[in-house]
Amino acid sequence: MAALENDRYPIGRFERLHGPLDAAARAGLIDTIDKTPATIRSLVERLDERQLDSPYRDGGWTIRQVVHHVPDSHMNAYIRMKLAVTEETPTIKPYDEARWAELSDGRSAPISMSLDLLQALHQRWVTFLRALSEQQFQRTFVHPELGSVALFEALAMYAWHGRHHTAHIQRALKR
Numbered sequence: 117m118a119a120l121e122n123d124r125y126p127i128g129r130f131e132r133l134h135g136p137l138d139a140a141a142r143a144g145l146i147d148t149i150d151k152t153p154a155t156i157r158s159l160v161e162r163l164d165e166r167q168l169d170s171p172y173r174d175g176g177w178t179i180r181q182v183v184h185h186v187p188d189s190h191m192n193a194y195i196r197m198k199l200a201v202t203e204e205t206p207t208i209k210p211y212d213e214a215r216w217a218e219l220s221d222g223r224s225a226p227i228s229m230s231l232d233l234l235q236a237l238h239q240r241w242v243t244f245l246r247a248l249s250e251q252q253f254q255r256t257f258v259h260p261e262l263g264s265v266a267l268f269e270a271l272a273m274y275a276w277h278g279r280h281h282t283a284h285i286q287r288a289l290k291r
Contacts, residue, residue, distance in 0.1 A: 123173035126283035130276045137268045142245075142253060145275040150242045152278035153235040156186065159285045160227060168227060172288035177217055179288050182281050184222040185213060187234040193274045194241045200257040200267055201248070207258040245271065 137145070160168070160183055168180040177185065192211060199206040216222060253268040265273075 120173075123176070123287070125280070126287055127276070127279055130273055130280075132262075133266075133269045133272055136254065136266070137272065139250070142268060142271060145271050146242055146245045148275040149238060149245070149271075149278060152186070152282070153231065153238045155282055156183065156234065156278075156285065157231050159282065159289065161231065167289075170288055170291065172284040172291075176284070178223075179285055180224070180227055181217045181222050182284050182288075183227045184225065184230045185217050186278065186281050187230050187237055188216055188222075189213065189277060190234065190237055190241065190274060193270060193277075194237060194244070196257050197241075197267055197270055198244065200255045200270075201252055205256055205258060205264070207260065210260055 160179060163179065168183075169178045171178050172182065188211075192208075196206075196208045199208065248267065253271070254266055256264045256266045257270075259265050
């Protein structure tokens, strides 16, 4: 059971925060988000089709599906954060990430489009995040499954998310 947990969560599960982050901690997380596209690109850009279609664990997504999933997820995160800054405690709509990963674009599209999308998205997202005030990082959205999520916590969650899937790709490459 522990091996399966390590395969699914190679850097550990995300742990929800219990208090706000200081400016230095937020800046470090934003830097992590800023570097994620280049890190993922460096791991996958030279892979052949067979490698891209290899799962990172038994029963897990392929590297290709992971590469397409990250911008899907991070687009949702970017929109959720912008909603939280521009609306009063919006309730966001979750999505079924596993079903999205099974759609034809997630299973077979060239990864170059998602790598380019991730790079452009993160440029916008990081610009947005670096301009937020301490007060704005306290703003929240409501996730139907997680409850109230402050932007500082969403920041930590998506910095973790990028590292989490980078670790999946690294594991797949070692298999």
